[in-house]
Amino acid sequence: MNNKIQKFFHFENRWWKDRYDGWRVEKLDTVFRVIPYFLRTRIDAQNLFEERIQISHLEQFIKDNKEQIPNLSIMHIIITALVRIVSQRPSLNRFVVWNKIFARKHLNFAIAIKRSLTDEGEETLIKPEFALEDTLQNVVNKVRIELENNQQVGQKNGSDQVSKVLGKLPDFMFRFVVWSLLWLDKIGLLPKLIYRVSPWHCSIFLTNIGSIGVESIYHHLYEFGTCSMFVAMGKKSREYQLNKDGEVEEDKSITLKFVLDERVCDGFYYASSMRQLNKILANPSVLLTPPESIVIDAGVGRKPLI
Numbered sequence: 001m002n003n004k005i006q007k008f009f010h011f012e013n014r015w016w017k018d019r020y021d022g023w024r025v026e027k028l029d030t031v032f033r034v035i036p037y038f039l040r041t042r043i044d045a046q047n048l049f050e051e052r053i054q055i056s057h058l059e060q061f062i063k064d065n066k067e068q069i070p071n072l073s074i075m076h077i078i079i080t081a082l083v084r085i086v087s088q089r090p091s092l093n094r095f096v097v098w099n100k101i102f103a104r105k106h107l108n109f110a111i112a113i114k115r116s117l118t119d120e121g122e123e124t125l126i127k128p129e130f131a132l133e134d135t136l137q138n139v140v141n142k143v144r145i146e147l148e149n150n151q152q153v154g155q156k157n158g159s160d161q162v163s164k165v166l167g168k169l170p171d172f173m174f175r176f177v178v179w180s181l182l183w184l185d186k187i188g189l190l191p192k193l194i195y196r197v198s199p200w201h202c203s204i205f206l207t208n209i210g211s212i213g214v215e216s217i218y219h220h221l222y223e224f225g226t227c228s229m230f231v232a233m234g235k236k237s238r239e240y241q242l243n244k245d246g247e248v249e250e251d252k253s254i255t256l257k258f259v260l261d262e263r264v265c266d267g268f269y270y271a272s273s274m275r276q277l278n279k280i281l282a283n284p285s286v287l288l289t290p291p292e293s294i295v296i297d298a299g300v301g302r303k304p305l306i
Contacts, residue, residue, distance in 0.1 A: 020105075020188060020195075021195065023300045024101075025102060025297070025299035027298060027300075028101065032101065032266075036100065036101065036263050039262075041223055042096075042222070043221070045263045046261060046262070047258075047260045047261075048218045049274075050257045051274060051277070052254075052255050053254050054253050054282075055074060056251065058077055059252070061284050061285070071140065071144065076136065077287065079139050080135070080136045080139040080287045081284070082109075082277070083134055083139065084280055084287060084291060085276055087132035087291050087295065088291065089295070090298075091264055091265035092203075093107060093203050094264035094265065096263045096264065097188075101263065101264060102226075103297040104226070107130050107131070107132060108127055108129040108203055109128055109204050109205070109206050110125055110199035110204075110205045110206070110227070111127075112125055112199075112205075113126060126143075126146040126147065126150050127146070129142075132294050133290040133291065134290075136287040136288055185224065198225060203229070204230075204231060205229070206231050207233070209233065210234045215234040215235055216255040216257040217257060218232070219259060228260065229258065229260050230259040230260075231256055231257070231258055232256070232257045234255040234257070237255070238252055239253070258274075
């Protein structure tokens, strides 16, 4: 095959069962091999649950580290905690395409941002990529760079430009292009230009609607793309309660709402992962250093080719 064609489709150095963005998961329980054929869409397979996160200690942690890590926010801590969980719980970074389960070759987030906080304000998406070893400082730096490159009003990133071009097509042609992209994605031949700008091809989709004063929501997963987890952060809430000494204390929290594709791992695996997430958020200082080790997806039964 011509080298230019191979590079265009990310087809070089792939085993025939793999995709350019994921390795085929071969070591599966029978149930997980069968489920994607019955639960054929992410809408069929999505599970919804929420976690309420105490944040008073997180706010203090941010104050304690404001000189070492400028512009640190709760969102950065949440992102880094999710990166750390994926480094230890690799099945969270799987996805399903055309009834087959794949282990993703990378870890990236799609994050929705508003360029201006008005009803008419432009909305766009950034897509930072993280390493499994990333610390809180690494995540803050990578998110900052993406924001600086995309947050100016009127600025157009790759996603905006592709959307603009597609939006100008007549309806019949638009339908054909979208149908073609869906099928190319199913067989692992989606052009890299589309893949790189597509917010739907990501490990985790995150929206921080708390930044505009809105409570968290359950947001559906998308059929196009490979995203298996959607996380929505809500606004800060305050409650007052008595402590053991009979004194009134203010309790601050935010709600994280998750929508997950249950085909990539079972409920026990998800529950265990969320318990670990809570432990990390209870002690965010562990995010200042890399993880002691990285857990590799055991379902990929051979050495990766790239």
